[in-house]
Amino acid sequence: MLSIRNLHVSANNKPILKGVTLSVTSGEVHAIMGPNGSGKSTLAGALAGRPGYDVTEGEASFDGRNLLEMDPEERAREGLFMAFQYPVEIPGVNNAYFLKAALNAARKHRGEEELDAMEFMALVRDKAKLLQMDATMLNRAVNEGFSGGEKKRNEIFQMAVLEPRLAILDETDSGLDIDALKIVASGVNSMRSPDRAIVIVTHYQRLLNYIVPDVVHVLVDGRIVRSGGKELALELEDKGYGTADVEPAVAR
Amino acid sequence: MARVASRSEQYVTEFERFARTQGGSTPSWLGVLRQGAIESFGNTGFPTTRDEEWRFTSVAPITETTFARAQNGFDRAAAALSRHDIAYVGLDRVSAAELVFVNGRLAPSLSRTEGLTGSVLVRDLQSMLSSRPGALEPFLSRAIEYQDQAFAALNTAFLADGAVVWMPANAVLETPIHLVFISSPEASPTVSHPRVLIVAEENSQARVVETYAGPRGQVYFTNGVTDIFVGPAAMLDHYKIQQESAASFHVARIQARLRRGSQFTSHSLSFGGALVRNDVAAVMEDEGADCTLNGLYLADGHRLVDNHTTIDHARAHCTSHEIYKGILADRARAVFNGKIVVRADAQKTDAKQTNKALLLSDDALINSKPQLEIFANDVKCTHGAAVGQLDDDAIFYLRARGIALDEARAMLIHAFASDILNRVRIDPLRAQLEEELTEGLRLKA
Numbered sequence: 001m002l003s004i005r006n007l008h009v010s011a012n013n014k015p016i017l018k019g020v021t022l023s024v025t026s027g028e029v030h031a032i033m034g035p036n037g038s039g040k041s042t043l044a045g046a047l048a049g050r051p052g053y054d055v056t057e058g059e060a061s062f063d064g065r066n067l068l069e070m071d072p073e074e075r076a077r078e079g080l081f082m083a084f085q086y087p088v089e090i091p092g093v094n095n096a097y098f099l100k101a102a103l104n105a106a107r108k109h110r111g112e113e114e115l116d117a118m119e120f121m122a123l124v125r126d127k128a129k130l131l132q133m134d135a136t137m138l139n140r141a142v143n144e145g146f147s148g149g150e151k152k153r154n155e156i157f158q159m160a161v162l163e164p165r166l167a168i169l170d171e172t173d174s175g176l177d178i179d180a181l182k183i184v185a186s187g188v189n190s191m192r193s194p195d196r197a198i199v200i201v202t203h204y205q206r207l208l209n210y211i212v213p214d215v216v217h218v219l220v221d222g223r224i225v226r227s228g229g230k231e232l233a234l235e236l237e238d239k240g241y242g243t244a245d246v247e248p249a250v251a252r
Numbered sequence: 253m254a255r256v257a258s259r260s261e262q263y264v265t266e267f268e269r270f271a272r273t274q275g276g277s278t279p280s281w282l283g284v285l286r287q288g289a290i291e292s293f294g295n296t297g298f299p300t301t302r303d304e305e306w307r308f309t310s311v312a313p314i315t316e317t318t319f320a321r322a323q324n325g326f327d328r329a330a331a332a333l334s335r336h337d338i339a340y341v342g343l344d345r346v347s348a349a350e351l352v353f354v355n356g357r358l359a360p361s362l363s364r365t366e367g368l369t370g371s372v373l374v375r376d377l378q379s380m381l382s383s384r385p386g387a388l389e390p391f392l393s394r395a396i397e398y399q400d401q402a403f404a405a406l407n408t409a410f411l412a413d414g415a416v417v418w419m420p421a422n423a424v425l426e427t428p429i430h431l432v433f434i435s436s437p438e439a440s441p442t443v444s445h446p447r448v449l450i451v452a453e454e455n456s457q458a459r460v461v462e463t464y465a466g467p468r469g470q471v472y473f474t475n476g477v478t479d480i481f482v483g484p485a486a487m488l489d490h491y492k493i494q495q496e497s498a499a500s501f502h503v504a505r506i507q508a509r510l511r512r513g514s515q516f517t518s519h520s521l522s523f524g525g526a527l528v529r530n531d532v533a534a535v536m537e538d539e540g541a542d543c544t545l546n547g548l549y550l551a552d553g554h555r556l557v558d559n560h561t562t563i564d565h566a567r568a569h570c571t572s573h574e575i576y577k578g579i580l581a582d583r584a585r586a587v588f589n590g591k592i593v594v595r596a597d598a599q600k601t602d603a604k605q606t607n608k609a610l611l612l613s614d615d616a617l618i619n620s621k622p623q624l625e626i627f628a629n630d631v632k633c634t635h636g637a638a639v640g641q642l643d644d645d646a647i648f649y650l651r652a653r654g655i656a657l658d659e660a661r662a663m664l665i666h667a668f669a670s671d672i673l674n675r676v677r678i679d680p681l682r683a684q685l686e687e688e689l690t691e692g693l694r695l696k697a
Contacts, residue, residue: 073651
């Protein structure tokens, strides 16, 4: 589903990713772990099409299509979703209005009927329950005045409504207390499916106690230095990232 | 300078012709009023950028164009229009009365007043001047101060066309009164000087909408003045919708006087015009008055919009709230000058002013100046100004959810304008303004 080969990405002319190779198959959950500054968020951002990142080498494809040539909105309509590390507050833009526009853009792209207001509201009420969110937040401005935890939950709520085929969760666990973490994790778990892949980008393995990954990759200094099963996350938690780069890199 | 002077000469000459046509039926106070106004205008001429109040706005495009005062052809112009032609500015279904003026003069065939109740009076100024001049004199004679007001002086010199809205004491009108000023297509540029007088007597309530519009691409000059008297405990909601042609000139002044415990709200929504100057001045003459000024303006191309507001807290215990927002694209320019005066007697004043501008291009420009003059010592006055561009992070966030770039920008621009539009309490009008904003933005793309 997602295939990344030798990806090099710079920001402000500074190389951040220095040759990432990664392959994610439908139905899998991958975790990308690494210390601060290793390039985790750059990888997520580059895949979602965030401006300011220059791909200097390598390729990334999504279902065989060149991801790097697409506008961010096209990637989203094709079924790629990134949960933001720092969700943006947008005063004056109503949550429901925004989400309906997003959902219908994707439906239109797929050649499906757009949902009317009634159908849409029925759908989002359902999904809001899943994330234990108060339906009144739909009438508030996007993320405005939301607490850190509410913002992260809102990201997963949007993911539940948009039903992407590939979800990239960028540090979704940061700033969540244990209750919120469990709610977010159960929301994500409910979306695990053979047709969908999920990539979790995180510094800590805490979230991985609740969303158990199939594959764990370790990103250090812009390269994946090791890949392994779920037990790798526990090992990293135990020993820290300091030793990770001396171990053999399975991914290559 | 000589050129400007010679242009003002033309208006003085035009005035002499105008005064002769007014003839003997003119009440003497009106003759004196007009004469005083033209003399004041003759002395000052048009303002230049050396005048502090006009520092950033050159009126050369107005003074360099020869405008004929549309004297004849009102009937022909009006006959050429139908209700259908003005439907886009109409509040047909919701207004109690709608007066339509073509080139300043009432077009009875396009107007209707049958929805009015009681002794509420909505009439054209000319007929009031001939039938009940005595009732108008105390209001029209005292309203104007010409200092720095050359355009208002010019309007007063040619005072004849326009509307009168009179709310008797305790009258409450639930549906709005709509005054529409249309400029019709003419072979050469014309000028009109519409004058609106709104008197809300004690404890009355009304909403008055003034709409200014003209054919696309047409060059003309609207020089308007609106005098508003809000009596004790009266409530007046005033809307000015400026949808003039993008090639036209619009200079207009709203001046309101607020009595004890009254409430005045001004909504100034400015979309059209090549060169636009809106002045809104409110004086709180007695205690307990409340004044709200809301403003939204949109400009693109090489257009210029200048908003000058003055809130004069003359007495104690009055409150004022002001919020103006502008959206500027291309090489558009805007001026915002918000003056708040708190007189020595005006203790316990509470005044709040906010002004924000959204610049959609690197070449758009705003000159923004809050101007607080406070002579009392126990007051609360705040002001804030912000100029910014669309938030790139917000745009990416929307795009990352599948929303196209154009739509994302439009959403954010709407969001910026939404708190002003949400204050519009006439639903069909708000819907119409939303559309106007969307349309205005589409032209940009």
